[in-house]
């Protein structure tokens with residue numbers, strides 16, 4: 756059994772690589788009129804999210820108000836913005852926490868959504884910021900989803 760150990764190690768290495776690959780999932784959110792369905796989704800770190808039926812819509816993690824621009828994403832994560840009408844897919848979302856996004860043309864009608872990657876570790880900071888209007892309703896939806 757001279758070659759036994761290296762072979763087993765190689766087999767285990769290949770197996771873990773394989774399982775990491777097959778376990779990463781893509782989750783689809785559909786745009787319709789002025790809402791995203793589902794509005795809040797829970798995924799695992801490393802998964803991706805894509806949007807379909809995006810004609811007339813876009814997704815953007817940057818929220819601009821008179822006080823400036825804010826990204827409601829976990830610290831160290833990267834925000835994203837799609838082109839108008841694009842059935843966009845994110846890069847693997849590896850940083851745990853809550854990502855908020857919205858459709859700019861329809862944000863006035865409350866067209867926003869949230870992605871919870873792993874645990875909602877940064878949710879309290881969004882609550883503490885005392886959001887208003889559509890943002891407040893979106894944060895409330897995330898709180899409800901995490902309470903389930």
Ligand SMILES: [Cu+2]
Pocket residue numbers: 788789811812813858859860861866
């Ligand atoms: Cu829209």
